[in-house]
Amino acid sequence: MIRDARVLREYFIPRRILHREGQLEAIRDSLKPVLEGKSPRDMHLYGPPGSGKTCIARYLLEELSKRSSRIRTSYVNCFDNSSKFRVLYEVVRDIGSVLSVHEKGTPTDEVLERVRKLVEDRYCILVLDEVDKLRETDVLYSLARTPEIGLIFISNRETSLYRIDSRIRSSLACMQTLEFPEYSRGKLVDILKDRAKWGLMPESYREEQLERIAMFAEGDARLAIDSLRLAAERSEEGDHEEIQDEFIEGSVSKAKKEIDSKTLEKLNDDQLLLYRILKPEEELRAGELHEKYKEKAEDPVVDRTVRKYLGKLERLGLIETEGEGRWRVYKVRKE
Structure with a gap:
């Protein structure tokens, strides 16, 4: 039943982005200067969970890398990397080499200098996902004062950056903000159709099943995609060739619990x-x-x-x- 399990995972970058044409063009316009050898404009993408922010950001990083070998790109999830050192370490990992950086023992300022040297003769677009989860926000000041680095912040709320130090906000004064509203039920169905087309065998699902998943997911594409995967996995485990209707609601509940448990796993x-x-x-x-x-x-x-x-x-x-x-x-x- 499952043809390509990767397609049914939230981290998968699809071949095309659906129902976010306006946001795609706005971000592309903001990144245009970097293709002309000029500093890009910083951006803040905000909206509820599962509204496509991370997917689009990673899609565009991949697109940029293909268009120019002189542009470096980096993606850092601040949920998993909340200290200044960890953010900088992940940037070095993405755009250079961490062989000269020891996770224990290398001073943070030294890692910052390593980042600056790596972007001396080229530009870097850095996505900081879940930026509101940062524990040490002064890293934003250091990065904002590096003109070769273009920053794209991602968070659930427009106000997420209000709590940071005023000098950091001043450095980001020209930042563009871009809203990602939750998906309508019809748009979620289109997204599920696209994932099902590439991830599942033909005739293993019905459109009304995708509509039901979209109804339960309430605008959250991440939840909808995870629910589709779990429904397909459970049906396949039962030796069925099609997704079973009775597994859908339970798969949505399980997907919600999996998302919650990923957060709780971070707690002592x-x-x-x-x-x-x-x-x-x-x-x-x-x-x-x-x-x-x-x-x-x-x-x-x-x-x-x-x-x-x-x-x-x-x-x-x-x-x-x-x-x-x-x-x-x-x-x-x-x-």
């Missing part, structure tokens, strides 16, 4: 405990949350570390806060 025991304390509650004041944590933790960390952990949960999009100081309230984010 204390961070996970804080999240689990908050999850069944409508909201908790800071003092109440700290007390519940101390009651349940085997070896509680100090309050300062708890605040640091809660900051990470907020950056990961798991919780949100309101108020300040003793009046601060925490709650699990419902999206």
